[in-house]
Amino acid sequence: MIEHDVSEIKNWRKKLDLTQGELAKLSGVSQSMIAKIESGLLDPTYTKAxxxxxxxxxxxxxxxxxxxxVMQxxxxxxxxxxxxxxxxDLMRKNSISQMPVIEENNLLGIVSESNILDAILEAKSYDTKITEVMNECPPTISVTASIDVASHLLKHYPLILVSxxxxxxxxxxKADILNAAYK
Known part of the structure; x- marks a missing residue:
């Protein structure tokens, strides 16, 4: 079953920066058929659509x-x-705002500037162990996941781990995703 309407073909083709001829060749149809479909003059068969x-x-x-x-x-x-x-000191040296807490290849949690700021506001000592201020582990996604999947997760988490x-x-x-969008 086709989930898209043939009226979307022209905009979709343009979004992908394809000519009618290129789309026709890749689809196994004629360029004139693509032109007629896009102009509404032809209602293609199910097979062609x-x-x-x-x-x-x-x-x-x-x-x-x-x-x-895009991952680091x-x-x-x-x-x-x-x-x-x-x-x-480590965050400042590397110009980062959050990082994982790891022990012997086991992910324990994440620490961010916000966690540290909260600890300072609570008058915690600079000698306080990071486990006392860290958050739970962020999500981990597969290396083959799309940027779109990561973008949705980053709305809820400061970082995502890739495995x-x-x-x-x-x-x-979020900065990695934004940098990739402008390359």
Whole structure:
């Protein structure tokens, strides 16, 4: 069953920056058929409409970037026995605002500037262990996940961890997604 209306073909094709001829060739139909469909002069058969729409869907999926293209591969983390002071120093040195708390390849949680600021406002000592102020673990997604999936998760979490076969291989933040959008 076709989930898209043939009236969407023209806008969809333009969004993918395709000419009528290119879409026709990739779909196995004539360029004049694409032109007639887009102008509303021809109502294509189910088979032809399915071929065109399947081509557009395939091209759209191919164009979608994967998270592996934007993730930070260098994972800067703290250990649970690091202090607030050590964590602040590490964040400043690396110009980051949050990082995972990891011990022996086990993810324990995440610490952010907000956690640290709250601890300072609560008059906690700079010698306080980071485990006393960290948050729970953020979500982990597959290295093959799309940027769209990550973007939706980043509305609720400050960062997302990226894994491959159960091993942590990267981190994605809102800044990484925004940087990718403007490249």
């Amino acid at each position: 399915k071929a065109i729409i399947s081509t557009l869907e395939r091209l759209e999926k191919k164009e979608e970037k994967q998270i592996s293209e 591969k260098k994972i800067i983390s703290v250990k649970p026995d690091n202090t607030l002071k050590e964590t602040i 491959k076969k159960g091993k942590l291989i990267g981190i994605v933040t």
